[in-house]
Amino acid sequence: MFRHFSAGYVEEVLGRGAAVVFQNGGRELGKEAGQMLYKPSTDEYLKEVVQFVRDSRIGILIPRQLDDKLLVVDLDECITCAGMASISKRICHFEVGFVAGITEVLIKKKPKAYETKCGANGEGTCQVTVELG
Numbered sequence: 001m002f003r004h005f006s007a008g009y010v011e012e013v014l015g016r017g018a019a020v021v022f023q024n025g026g027r028e029l030g031k032e033a034g035q036m037l038y039k040p041s042t043d044e045y046l047k048e049v050v051q052f053v054r055d056s057r058i059g060i061l062i063p064r065q066l067d068d069k070l071l072v073v074d075l076d077e078c079i080t081c082a083g084m085a086s087i088s089k090r091i092c093h094f095e096v097g098f099v100a101g102i103t104e105v106l107i108k109k110k111p112k113a114y115e116t117k118c119g120a121n122g123e124g125t126c127q128v129t130v131e132l133g
């Protein structure tokens with residue numbers, strides 16, 4: 001049900017503000033999960049996060065890049081848009097917020113995050129890019 005009653009629909013009904021609401025909700029959850037899963041080793045922390053994301057059925061998180069500047073993760077089977085026909089928009093604001101929240105625990109400041117690929121935009125997977133620097 002959540003899958004079909006999510007960002008795209010709500011955004012259409014409520015306007016742009018809904019995107020912010022979803023992103024903030026995701027960020028709060030990401031921070032809470034991050035504090036719960038925290039490990040001093042970044043690799044181990046990311047492994048815990050991947051497991052958490054799978055267990056809570058948010059999707060299948062695949063870290064693609066991590067360096068001083070950027071964290072890039074793919075999200076397959078994304079809870080928001082998996083199975084959705086392409087609507088030519090990137091809509092996974094909740095997931096962007098979640099990854100930002102997870103990252104905030106890691107770097108101890110609020111990062112900039114955005115969706116760089118989205119299944120709903122016909123790109124085959126969702127991808128979130130976080131600026132660390």
Ligand SMILES: [Zn+2]
Nearest residue numbers: 092118119126
């Ligand atoms: Zn998406």
